[in-house]
Amino acid sequence: MSAVESTIDVSGLGQPIRGPRALTDDWSRFWHLTYNIARNEFKLRFFGSVLGYLWQLMRPLLLFGVLYVFFVVVARVNGQKGPGDAHYGVQLLGSIVLFTFFAEATGSAVRSVVERENLVRKIEFPRLVIPLAVVLLAMFNLGLNLLVVLVFALAEGVTPMLSWLELPVLIGFLAILATGVAMLLSALFVQFRDIQPIWEVVSQILFYASPVIISIATVKSKISATWVHLYMLNPLATVLQQFRHAMVTHATPSAGALLGSWAQLLEPVALVAAIFAIGFWVFNRTAPDIAENL
Amino acid sequence: MSAGPAIVVDRVSKTFRIPEERTHTLKERALHPMRRSRNEVFTALDDISFQVDSGEFFGIVGRNGSGKSTLLKCLAGIYGVEAGRMWCNGRLSTFIELGVGFNPDLAAFDNVVTNGIMLGLSPREARARYRRIIEFAELEEFQDLKLKNYSSGMYVRLAFSVAIQVDADILLIDEVLAVGDASFQQKCFDVFNDMRTAGKTIVFVTHDMGAVNRFCHRAVLLERGRMVAIGEPAAVGQAYLELNFGREVHQHADGTLSRIGNGAARVQEAWIEDEAAGRWAVYSQGYPVVLKALVSFEREVTDPALKVTFRNAEHEIAAVASTATAGAAGTFQAGQQAMFSLRIENYLAPGRYFTDVDLVRTDNSLDLIDRYLDTLEFMVGGVSSLGGYVDLPYAASVERVESAETASAELR
DSSP states (O other): OOOOOOOOTTTTSSSEEEOSSOOOOHHHHHHHHHHHHHHHHHHHHHSSSTTTHHHHHHHHHHHHHHHHHIIIIITTOOOOOOGGGHHHHHHHHHHHHHHHHHHHHHHHHHHHHHOOOOTTTTTTTTTHHHHHHHHHHHHHHHHHHHHHHHHHHHHTTOOOOOGGGGHHHHHHHHHHHHHHHHHHHHHHHHHHHHHHHHHEEEEEEEEEEEEETEEEEEGGSOOOOOHHHHHHSHHHHHHHHHHHIIITTTTOOOHHHHSSSSGHHHHHHHHHHHHHHHHHHHHHHHHGGGGHHH | OOSSEEEEEEEEEEEEEEEOOOOOSSHHHOTTTOOOOEEEEEEEEEEEEEEEEETOOEEEEOOOOOSHHHHHHHHHHHOOOEEEEEEEEEEEEEETTTTOOOTTTTTHHHHHHHHHHHOOHHHHHHTTTHHHHHTTTTGGTTTSSGHHHHGGHHHHHHHHHHHHTSSSEEEEEEESSSOOOOOHHHHHHHHHHHHHTTTTTEEESSSSSSHHHHHHHHEEEEEEEEEEEOOHHHHHHHHHHHHHHHTTTTOOTTTTSSOOOOSSEEEEEEEEEETTOOOOOOETTTSEEEEEEEESSSEEEEEEEEEEEEEEOOHHHHEEHHHHHHHHOOOEEETTTEEEEEOOOOOOOOOEEEEEEEESSSTTTEEEEEEEOOOOEEEOSSSSSSSSSOOOOOOOOEEEEEEEEHHHHHHH
């Protein structure tokens, strides 16, 4: 018999066994797990079918084709072409690719934790790995898609600019936003299974509420400055507009300019930070019980 | 063997809340924000305390739903606990299921690396050990195949091979021993014995007492989330078998049932005991058991005998014994009582038995006086037999015999 005495000497007993958590003390395992899960998924898509990557690319390209034909060729939305609409095709494709990243990361994050049930219930690992791997996978895809955008941009005659260096910052900003939303959604989905259809609709709304198809510069003259400001608070709008400005043409105003001043860029930044914080808080709170609540 | 505790569990309790009415959607929650869902609380573990010494092979046994797997998951850090604390000393690895994180669409290499990382290896270590893993799993020819094209045996072999390559100090294992074909099983058992010798601490969850006896130094028995017994495997095994079958033994049927027999006498009570008059649910093979029956006579009966029929779990008759062999019992008058007793050398094959106790007349054994209302149940415990209904006591010998040819050749 070795029942433990009630007065227990804690020293020399080793590590306390804690329950499941979102995070970990072993960051190298955390990263390797995230990377490996994302890499395996990527590999599957890449080599899983004969056309592999082509299918992955088809979605943004098809969307681009449809939107381009419909809005530019048929409806002539950009009829009175301003200087800001130079290389409209590149602006459109780039925006679609960036938005696709956000939609893919958040959309597949929703079910991710529940779908990885076999892992969650069978082994101890930092739970945050799951939504992070989803975002990382989306980033792999984004990288490849951006290569296509680059080729297209050069073919269209976009001149390389120093401001292209802003791209990593823009992607990082977008990735933090996507991670925040991914954490929030995947944690909520454990308990509320209607998060998925809700998010599909919200995602669709966000697509039209962000300057994917129409540059904000085009409609700027038609609405009040307050509305422009409110519109630009949408972090997606900030990223997409700055992408157009920095990557395609300086003729379209920068996000900072549309918000009023550079300092006001802090508003969407603060918003993203808040979304990330809330997402993490919710996920962290849910993490210990995920295995039981699935 | 001991260098301080490897695992300490101190008054650990774990409850699951089972909502009576689970709100599955945000809509329901939004429409009825004030409705509090009532929870049923299920106590899976109740005040569990024990410690596992370093280098010990420790078993956790219990019936289905006894909480043994929950305890393992708490130790593994998959479930959090409500009360109590736990410590572990050293690197801990969990095998609740083999091949956690295996992706059927990928080949062996990617799966080995991912699974290895899951179990605590670094990617570099996992890659370096890949060759050894594949060799141990005997899958050299199949390593380029996707896992979905593996047979289940190959799959399990690969998973097990990864698992044993993990250098953990403490392994938590949940009934994954019996995997693969016979030769691979043998390999697994060798590995477990190696681990024992290497001084690794192993916590092993099972409902198979045989495995506990074979491997474990000590074991704990759980029942309904409580600790029932802890200690030597043999003692825990006895407690476990009694738990399994004990409650069904010596329960008397309702006396108002119509009885079989001519009614000239009644078997008032019948029971099985050991030579020291102890009544158990389990009797060890090789030690005599005594069957006793108290009979009261309603009418005059001449030369009654007690006939006992042992049926095995398949309800086949394994053995029959009768007091008739002791000779004529004489005549009993109405109102008299008699105690019948049969001492039986217990060579019954290990397993579960149902015993019919009949009072018969010796002149014609078909003439049934009374059948005891209750079927006595008991278990025979022992080392696994070679088969058959009984394990006869026998002496065996092998002697070399010169063949006729050689013998005749020498003669010439």
